Amino acid sequence: MQVARKLSLLVIISLLCASSAHAQSASAPDWQTAAGGKLSFDVASIRPTPPGQFTRPSFPLGPDGSYHPTGGEFSAVFPLSVYIQFAYKLWLTPEQQEALLAKFPAWTKTEKFTIKARGPVDATKDQMRLMMQSLLAERFGLKVHFEEREATVLVMTLAHPGKLGPKLHLHSEGPSCDEAIPAPPEGTVPPVFPLGCEDAGVFFDGKHPAMLGARNTTLDLIALSLPWLGNVGRPIVNHTGLQGRYDYTLTWALNPEGAPLPPDSEALNAPSFLEALKEQLGMRLDSAKLPIQVLVVDHIEQPSEN
Numbered sequence: 345m346q347v348a349r350k351l352s353l354l355v356i357i358s359l360l361c362a363s364s365a366h367a368q369s370a371s372a373p374d375w376q377t378a379a380g381g382k383l384s385f386d387v388a389s390i391r392p393t394p395p396g397q398f399t400r401p402s403f404p405l406g407p408d409g410s411y412h413p414t415g416g417e418f419s420a421v422f423p424l425s426v427y428i429q430f431a432y433k434l435w436l437t438p439e440q441q442e443a444l445l446a447k448f449p450a451w452t453k454t455e456k457f458t459i460k461a462r463g464p465v466d467a468t469k470d471q472m473r474l475m476m477q478s479l480l481a482e483r484f485g486l487k488v489h490f491e492e493r494e495a496t497v498l499v500m501t502l503a504h505p506g507k508l509g510p511k512l513h514l515h516s517e518g519p520s521c522d523e524a525i526p527a528p529p530e531g532t533v534p535p536v537f538p539l540g541c542e543d544a545g546v547f548f549d550g551k552h553p554a555m556l557g558a559r560n561t562t563l564d565l566i567a568l569s570l571p572w573l574g575n576v577g578r579p580i581v582n583h584t585g586l587q588g589r590y591d592y593t594l595t596w597a598l599n600p601e602g603a604p605l606p607p608d609s610e611a612l613n614a615p616s617f618l619e620a621l622k623e624q625l626g627m628r629l630d631s632a633k634l635p636i637q638v639l640v641v642d643h644i645e646q647p648s649e650n
Contacts, residue, residue, distance in 0.1 A: 379470035384478040388461035405430040410543030411469035418461040431476040437571040485645040498629040509626030515560045515589040544569040553614035557593035574617040596620035
């Protein structure tokens with residue numbers, strides 16, 4: 345049996361949510377309490393996976409509500425950092441992910457793990473997160489706690505009080521999530537994007553500006569998703585005060601692959617990310633230092649054998 349390599353460390357991971365600025369020290373997020381507090385898979389297996397192997401997960405592991413019932417089945421192939429983010433409903437910026445990996449032991453940066461597990465047939469996505477928390481604690485020796493720390497963030501507010509941008513509207517004003525929306529013809533911009541609800545999606549074909557969007561989402565989740573492609577370098581905290589569910593699309597100048605764009609590409613004349621955010625969603629970003637709730641990882645080790 346291989347001797348487990350252990351590490352005690354302090355890794356600060358920002359929980360990017362609007363309520364984080366008012367969170368109480370050492371308290372778990374509200375979603376954990378609402379989902380049941382503590383749950384475990386009925387059975388689970390973990391095995392190291394050779395590089396290059398990938399299996400589509402049972403459902404998207406992001407912090408949004410994109411989820412379809414799996415009969416209690418969970419299956420995925422990812423590095424440990426992805427499972428931690430899923431379990432604690434995180435969506436780290438690229439800079440935060442880099443900082444996270446820098447403080448983890450070497451094997452966490454090179455090894456992927458196939459996790460197959462089964463829980464209650466009617467488990468929700470947040471309950472799957474709770475079961476993953478228990479699995480990480482039992483098999484990886486993961487120990488965490490919550491603290492409140494001051495951090496430099498970008499505060500998102502309405503650019504014009506009381507006024508939304510033209511590409512942001514209440515979900516009730518758009519197509520229902522139950523309505524079947526046909527896929528658009530190839531080479532055209534989808535009139536409704538994304539086709540499914542509660543999942544942030546990206547559309548980019550090189551001919552048109554990049555498009556980021558979601559349906560039936562919240563302003564908190566919009567703030568979570570924006571740092572990923574906006575390249576703003578800091579977490580965004582929602583201080584708009586807007587409640588309810590929304591649909592939005594945001595188009596701006598982005599070339600994800602860094603390759604030259606065709607000379608007739610509409611992306612060449614698209615607005616910058618910050619311009620698009622203000623003109624299309626009616627939002628502005630301002631730098632601030634705020635107390636936010638953070639997850640502190642105290643201990644982690646290689647997984648125990650199945």
